[in-house]
Amino acid sequence: MQFEQRKGFDWFSLVVGILFVIAGIASFSHPDKTLHFLAIVVGVAFIFRGIYELWFRRFINAALNESSGWVIFAAILDIILGVIVLVFPGFGALYLAILFAIWFIIDSFMQIKAAKFFRLFHRGYATWLIVLGVISIILGIILLFSPMLSALTIVWLVSxxxxxxxxxxxxxxF
Known part of the structure; x- marks a missing residue:
């Protein structure tokens, strides 16, 4: 069975696309406000995650018959961190910058670790993974000790x- 689909102009995609481009340009133009907005989004996300973990704890108790004290601790910590980020967005921006740098470093180590698996298939690719992983670790350390650069990198990536x-x-x- 073959379906013939007529392609027409999609106004919704055009409007959404224009809005995304405008938002990207605006975030490039106002990196401080963009970072502030991202900190608020992260704060709200932490609060929702904490609430979800408290709700999910019931299922861990019922399904696994295990103590879920660690889940309660993580949930309360997430909620407290979310509230702190919302109350002090400057802290939230710094937190995001440091978290991004740490994530960058950890991901780079994982890339180097994954290179040993690729060595079996293609030695040149594995070598490039290791070289780029080492460069990424160096960049991650630079970002870790320069939170402003890390914050700007986050804004640039989002933009x-x-x-x-x-x-x-x-x-x-079209």
């Missing part, structure tokens, strides 16, 4: 992502 998604939606509209 570029918004613009790219916007362009994709605009192209999809």
């Amino acid at each position: 570029v992502m918004l613009i790219v998604f916007g362009i994709m939606h605009i192209v999809q509209a």
Whole structure:
């Protein structure tokens, strides 16, 4: 069975694409406000995650018959951290910057560790993974000791992502 689909102009994709591009340009123009907004989003996410963990704790008790004290501790910690980030968004921005740098370093170590598996298939690729992993670790350490650079990197990544998604939606509209 073959379905013939008529392709027309998609106004919704065009509008969404334009809005994404405008948001990306605005976030490039106002990195401080973008970082502040991201800190608020992370704070709200932590609070919701903590509430979810408290709700999920019941299922751990019922299904596994295990003590869930560690889940309660993590949930309360998430809620407290979320409230702190919402009350002190400057702390939230610093927290995001440091968390991003740590994530960058950990991901780089994982990349180097994964290179040993790729060595079996393609030695050159594994070598490149190790070289890029070491460079990424160095960049991660630089970001860790320069939270402002790390924060700007986060804003740039979000801005570029918004613009790219916007362009994709605009192209999809046609």
